[in-house]
Amino acid sequence: MITKKQISEVVYNTIKSSSCNISEDITEAFYSAIEKETKENAKEGLKKTLRSIELSKEKGNLLCSDTGWPLFYFKVGNEANIEGGIMALEELCREMVAKATKNGYLRSTMKHPITGDDPGNNVGENIPDFTYKFVDGKDLQITYVAKGGGSECFGGTRSRVIAFADGIEGIKKFVTDCFVASVRAGAVCPPSVLGVGIGGTANVAAALAKEAACLRTVMSCHPEPVFAELEKSLYESLNMLGAGIMGAGGDTSVFGVNIEYAYTHIAGIAVATSTNCMIARRATFKIYDDGTVKQKDTPNWFNGR
Amino acid sequence: MAEYYLNVPVKDKDVEELQLGDLVYLSGQVFTCRSRLQKYIFDQKNKLPFQTDDRNVLIHVGPVVIKENDEWRLVSFMPTSSIRFEKWGAKSVSEWGLKMIVGKTTMGEETMKAMKDNKCVHVSPQCVSPNLWLDSITIQNVYLFDELGTIEAAWHLNLNKLGPFIVDIDTEGNNYFDKLDKEISANLEKVYKNLGISKDFEYTKLY
Numbered sequence: 001m002i003t004k005k006q007i008s009e010v011v012y013n014t015i016k017s018s019s020c021n022i023s024e025d026i027t028e029a030f031y032s033a034i035e036k037e038t039k040e041n042a043k044e045g046l047k048k049t050l051r052s053i054e055l056s057k058e059k060g061n062l063l064c065s066d067t068g069w070p071l072f073y074f075k076v077g078n079e080a081n082i083e084g085g086i087m088a089l090e091e092l093c094r095e096m097v098a099k100a101t102k103n104g105y106l107r108s109t110m111k112h113p114i115t116g117d118d119p120g121n122n123v124g125e126n127i128p129d130f131t132y133k134f135v136d137g138k139d140l141q142i143t144y145v146a147k148g149g150g151s152e153c154f155g156g157t158r159s160r161v162i163a164f165a166d167g168i169e170g171i172k173k174f175v176t177d178c179f180v181a182s183v184r185a186g187a188v189c190p191p192s193v194l195g196v197g198i199g200g201t202a203n204v205a206a207a208l209a210k211e212a213a214c215l216r217t218v219m220s221c222h223p224e225p226v227f228a229e230l231e232k233s234l235y236e237s238l239n240m241l242g243a244g245i246m247g248a249g250g251d252t253s254v255f256g257v258n259i260e261y262a263y264t265h266i267a268g269i270a271v272a273t274s275t276n277c278m279i280a281r282r283a284t285f286k287i288y289d290d291g292t293v294k295q296k297d298t299p300n301w302f303n304g305r
Numbered sequence: 306m307a308e309y310y311l312n313v314p315v316k317d318k319d320v321e322e323l324q325l326g327d328l329v330y331l332s333g334q335v336f337t338c339r340s341r342l343q344k345y346i347f348d349q350k351n352k353l354p355f356q357t358d359d360r361n362v363l364i365h366v367g368p369v370v371i372k373e374n375d376e377w378r379l380v381s382f383m384p385t386s387s388i389r390f391e392k393w394g395a396k397s398v399s400e401w402g403l404k405m406i407v408g409k410t411t412m413g414e415e416t417m418k419a420m421k422d423n424k425c426v427h428v429s430p431q432c433v434s435p436n437l438w439l440d441s442i443t444i445q446n447v448y449l450f451d452e453l454g455t456i457e458a459a460w461h462l463n464l465n466k467l468g469p470f471i472v473d474i475d476t477e478g479n480n481y482f483d484k485l486d487k488e489i490s491a492n493l494e495k496v497y498k499n500l501g502i503s504k505d506f507e508y509t510k511l512y
Contacts, residue, residue, distance in 0.1 A: 041431060041471075042431075044431075044432075045431040045432040046432070048432040048434045048437060049432040049433050049434050051434065051436075051437060052432070052433065052434035052435060052436040052437050055436035055437070056436055059436070061380065061381065061436055061439075062369060062380055062381035062435065063435075064381065064383050064433055064435060065366070065367065065368060065369045065380075065381035065382055065383040065435055066367070066383065066385065067369075102371075103371070104369060104370075104371040104378075104380040107367065107369045107381070107455075107456060108454065108455050108456060109367070109456065111454075116341060118454040118455075118457075120454070120455070149385070150385070150386055150409070153386075153389070154386065154410075161511065162508055162509070162511075163508070163509035163511055165509045166508055166509055169501065169502055169503070169506055170506075170508055170509075172500045172501070172502055173497075173502050173506055173508075176493075176496060176497070176500065176502070180489065180493055180496075184482065184486060184489065185388070185409075185410040185411045185473075185482040186409060186410060186429070187386060187388075187409075187410050189409075189433055233499070233500060234500070236499070237496045237499040237500050238496065240492055240495050240496050240499065241489050241492045241493065241496060242488055242489060242492050243485075243489055245431060245432065246409075246429070246430070246431050246432065246433075247410075247482065247485070248431050248471065248473075248481070248482075248485070249485055249488075268511065277433075278433055279433050
């Protein structure tokens with residue numbers, strides 16, 4: 001059985017790790033961008049950001065003061081035996097978000113949308129948010145994503161439904177225009193990963209875009225050639241913009257473009273984008289049925305990517 | 306591109322010589338501000354509980370702070386996007402006598418006009434490096450903590466050569482990002498072409 005005690009410890013460590021450690025693929029993206037950068041100011045900005053990332057790991061301190069919306073993504077074994085069930089899991093997650101906030105690993109950022117009430121612990125109506133995938137086996141994989149305010153607010157996260165007649169051209173146009181708006185003046189803290197969701201209802205496309213941005217590794221290709229090619233052409237084209245780090249001019253405006261899709265209604269195609277922060281926060285731990293716990297660098301949310 | 310080490314209170318002559326793209330390091334006493342403070346003062350007609358004459362630099366930031374042994378410790382600090390505070394930007398500049406706003410992104414037209422009238426500049430970091438800045442910042446005090454909460458309270462900070470920040474709005478109303486926007490817009494044409502998006506593309510009107 002996966003016990004409540006174990007879940008509490010692992011959830012807390014997942015949040016803490018997300019706030020203080022960057023995954024290998026994002027670190028590699030920084031190194032690659034530094035090597036390619038031809039503008040001295042941009043190169044310096046990337047180097048300073050990477051140095052701050054290294055200090056976060058060394059000192060166990062926050063990567064960024066905006067610790068974002070608290071989002072949990074679970075891969076739950078179909079036969080997992082979780083003490084207290086999924087309701088207990090969610091309650092323990094809320095408790096650990098509050099504890100991590102009290103201990104300075106999360107900023108008290110979540111507030112009532114109308115009254116402005118700040119509970120001081122990042123826990124409120126429908127927050128934190130929980131997303132599940134059910135898989136074979138008995139294990140429980142916990143991923144925590146901190147989705148930053150800038151990356152979510154400034155035009156990089158949008159959706160619209162286009163007509164079939166607009167097709168791939170309409171998709172490219174919408175994604176490009178959203179992205180350009182979002183990197184101007186460094187609003188979403190570029191460069192970062194751009195997620196795109198295509199198809200399904202608007203909320204399905206939006207969820208896919210967010211998962212593509214936050215859970216897939218940088219430069220992982222979609223297995224279907226039509227999407228792999230679209231990812232590649234958008235990545236290469238958007239990096240011709242010259243927006244650079246913090247939108248102040250530079251060669252790398254986007255670390256990667258990840259696309260996920262769903263079949264859609266003949267009526268139209270939902271297209272959604274989600275930009276992540278340059279400081280892309282995610283951490284994954286897996287609790288095995290025999291009680292062992294392992295940290296994983298990638299959640300492998302979409303099989304193999 | 307020049308580098309400047311400025312002390313707060315910042316003088317007119319200090320900011321007047323700053324050009325777009327110059328780098329600034331700041332020392333002295335400043336305060337933090339987010340929208341809840343501006344709403345509390347300007348919309349709800351409360352009085353700012355401190356003087357800004359000698360503290361004429363405002364930082365748009367929601368710092369992470371925790372209390373240890375009855376003392377505040379700054380955990381993290383990253384300036385946030387100024388444009389979202391545009392609604393109260395002009396009032397903040399003119400009524401608080403600001404000479405410099407530290408933030409991210411940019412300010413809108415109304416605030417830029419007030420900045421020109423009041424000789425005020427906007428500066429922002431060109432990286433996300435909170436861990437490189439912590440040693441340059443000391444918490445002095447906090448105002449309106451109970452009323453506004455931890456991250457929207459007005460924190461008084463003492464800075465020691467905090468920076469570099471790039472000057473992106475100067476005292477003449479010039480904007481670094483507006484200039485860059487022209488380059489990006491020109492590049493956008495190439496992006497459309499590369500992606501095969503025709504110049505006259507229009508979405509089918511569905512609504």
